[in-house]
Amino acid sequence: MFPVCAGATIWQVFPATNAVTQAIAKSSAGDTIEIQSGTYRENTTIDIKHSLHIRGVGNPVLDGQYKGQIMSIWASGTTISGIHFIRCGKSNLEDYAAIKVYHVNHVTISQNTFEDNYFCIFLLKSDSCIIRQNFISGKAVFEQTSGNGIHLWKSQHAIISENKIQGQRDGIYFEFVTNSRIENNISAHNIRYGLHFMFSHRNQYTGNRFTNNGAGVAVMYSNHVHMTRNVFDLNRGQASYGLLLKDISDSRINQNRFEKNSVAIYMEGSNRLTIEQNNFIRNGWAMRIYANCEGSKISNNNFSGNSFDVSTNGSEDHNHFVQNFWDKYEGYDLNHDDIGDIPYRPVSIYAMLMERIPFALILYRSFVVSIFERIEKIMPVITPVNLYDEKPLMKPVRL
Amino acid sequence: MVKRLSLIGFIGLLFLTSCSSGPKEIDWGKNACEFCKMTLMDHRFGAQIINKHGKSYIFDDIICLSGFIDAATLSSESIKCIYLIDFNGSGFIRADESVIIKSESIRSPMSSHLASVRAKNDFTTSPGDNILKFEDLFPGMELKCQ
Numbered sequence: 001m002f003p004v005c006a007g008a009t010i011w012q013v014f015p016a017t018n019a020v021t022q023a024i025a026k027s028s029a030g031d032t033i034e035i036q037s038g039t040y041r042e043n044t045t046i047d048i049k050h051s052l053h054i055r056g057v058g059n060p061v062l063d064g065q066y067k068g069q070i071m072s073i074w075a076s077g078t079t080i081s082g083i084h085f086i087r088c089g090k091s092n093l094e095d096y097a098a099i100k101v102y103h104v105n106h107v108t109i110s111q112n113t114f115e116d117n118y119f120c121i122f123l124l125k126s127d128s129c130i131i132r133q134n135f136i137s138g139k140a141v142f143e144q145t146s147g148n149g150i151h152l153w154k155s156q157h158a159i160i161s162e163n164k165i166q167g168q169r170d171g172i173y174f175e176f177v178t179n180s181r182i183e184n185n186i187s188a189h190n191i192r193y194g195l196h197f198m199f200s201h202r203n204q205y206t207g208n209r210f211t212n213n214g215a216g217v218a219v220m221y222s223n224h225v226h227m228t229r230n231v232f233d234l235n236r237g238q239a240s241y242g243l244l245l246k247d248i249s250d251s252r253i254n255q256n257r258f259e260k261n262s263v264a265i266y267m268e269g270s271n272r273l274t275i276e277q278n279n280f281i282r283n284g285w286a287m288r289i290y291a292n293c294e295g296s297k298i299s300n301n302n303f304s305g306n307s308f309d310v311s312t313n314g315s316e317d318h319n320h321f322v323q324n325f326w327d328k329y330e331g332y333d334l335n336h337d338d339i340g341d342i343p344y345r346p347v348s349i350y351a352m353l354m355e356r357i358p359f360a361l362i363l364y365r366s367f368v369v370s371i372f373e374r375i376e377k378i379m380p381v382i383t384p385v386n387l388y389d390e391k392p393l394m395k396p397v398r399l
Numbered sequence: 400m401v402k403r404l405s406l407i408g409f410i411g412l413l414f415l416t417s418c419s420s421g422p423k424e425i426d427w428g429k430n431a432c433e434f435c436k437m438t439l440m441d442h443r444f445g446a447q448i449i450n451k452h453g454k455s456y457i458f459d460d461i462i463c464l465s466g467f468i469d470a471a472t473l474s475s476e477s478i479k480c481i482y483l484i485d486f487n488g489s490g491f492i493r494a495d496e497s498v499i500i501k502s503e504s505i506r507s508p509m510s511s512h513l514a515s516v517r518a519k520n521d522f523t524t525s526p527g528d529n530i531l532k533f534e535d536l537f538p539g540m541e542l543k544c545q
Contacts, residue, residue, distance in 0.1 A: 175510065214438060215438045246435060266436070
């Protein structure tokens with residue numbers, strides 16, 4: 001290795017034992033370390049104690065040999081790019097990660113590749129960090145020895161964009177994270193959730209795709225979350241959801257597409273949500289709303305091809321459905337104002353029956369059920385009295 | 400005749416399975432917590448209630464178990480037994496025979512910092528950690544485990 005230019009020095013690193021650690025030891029704050037292509041095996045975790053720009057040239061591989069953490073960042077302003085991280089240690093007691101950032105700010109991690117690691121990028125109490133254009137691929141297949149792709153704990157003002165994450169436990173996990181943005185990522189084939197929020201307020205996620213994850217996306221115990229233009233699809237399984245909302249309040253869910261999920265949106269203990277202009281297409285249930293949800297407005301959405309549009313476990317409803325398009329609506333529009341003349345009741349008696357007796361699924365599309373539905377439509381007895389769309393649209397909303 | 404016998408056998412089997420006691424095995428990565436709906440993944444944490452009819456309720460964290468009991472979803476008379484997962488990986492322990500530890504170093508799924516072990520010595524505590532018994536968390540609750 002040798003320094004190339006004066007001022008902020010650029011150190012070139014070539015494959016040798018502990019080459020990266022030695023280069024870092026010689027460098028000073030603000031320097032650039034260029035790691036040339038090849039495979040690097042270090043004896044210990046690479047500790048970055050002063051701010052550095054670490055750049056891979058020709059996709060160099062940092063091999064953790066399953067021995068603990070690969071890189072720890074303790075200096076603000078550090079940037080890491082173009083490196084291929086493989087095989088960090090796996091442990092039940094330590095959350096080993098390919099890159100872990102400790103209590104510092106303005107760290108940028110971009111255009112790296114992660115393969116077969118436990119946790120990949122792990123931020124602890126680090127603010128204003130950027131995680132961009134990384135490719136993360138885990139080997140987790142139904143086993144507990146898998147960590148999360150991008151894991152943030154007690155951090156704020158983070159930007160996570162254009163990453164692709166697959167085969168981890170949770171694709172992206174936020175715990176006590178605020179004022180952050182998650183944009184244009186693809187999170188697929190993760191064992192548990194594509195995205196998982198816990199106690200994380202005032203965040204927004206936009207333009208992401210969450211597909212084929214074990215249980216979908218979970219947003220829990222948070223408020224003021226904005227979810228816009230995301231795609232939730234193919235999240236299938238018994239306890240699987242497109243979007244699971246548990247104790248969420250004052251949030252917006254706009255212009256998303258929910259397609260072919262077991263349950264597109266499952267809501268429990270969630271209040272004052274605005275759910276507008278979403279497409280619900282061919283899901284088992286478009287929405288399952290627990291009776292403890294209040295004050296949400298569900299309007300201008302398209303519901304088409306779902307087995308059940310809405311189901312609930314209570315006899316009353318405290319949410320407001322208005323001006324949605326329902327493909328199962330059978331009313332007329334005699335005054336041609338594009339709004340159906342009679343209200344639409346999206347909860348079918350069979351959906352209510354299913355809430356109480358799940359085994360009733362066996363009767364789906366049977367003659368008995370269609371008789372029930374007809375009778376209930378004329379004389380509502382079991383379905384919630386006040387759950388209806390008073391102005392159902394005759395044509396789908398253009399989205 | 401054979402058909403009828405096999406039918407009787409099948410119905411008998413149904414009855415047998417519904418009567419089994421003791422904790423149910425957790426299907427990790429598949430079963431969801433009854434309270435918070437999260438999928439159970441971490442083998443060091445978990446809890447289970449068996450009601451008097453033998454139905455089991457699974458939880459990912461002791462805090463969800465206590466949340467479920469506080470919400471009175473299940474009356475305390477109808478609870479037959481509660482089991483907690485051993486932090487050290489030996490499976491379920493009867494809740495009234497376990498030691499519950501609250502420590503900042505424990506990163507449980509719901510951030511409750513709670514875990515359970517068989518005996519006090521099974522966990523190396525650090526200053527500030529609390530050692531609790533089942534009665535501290537659920538005062539007045541009597542289990543009828545067999």
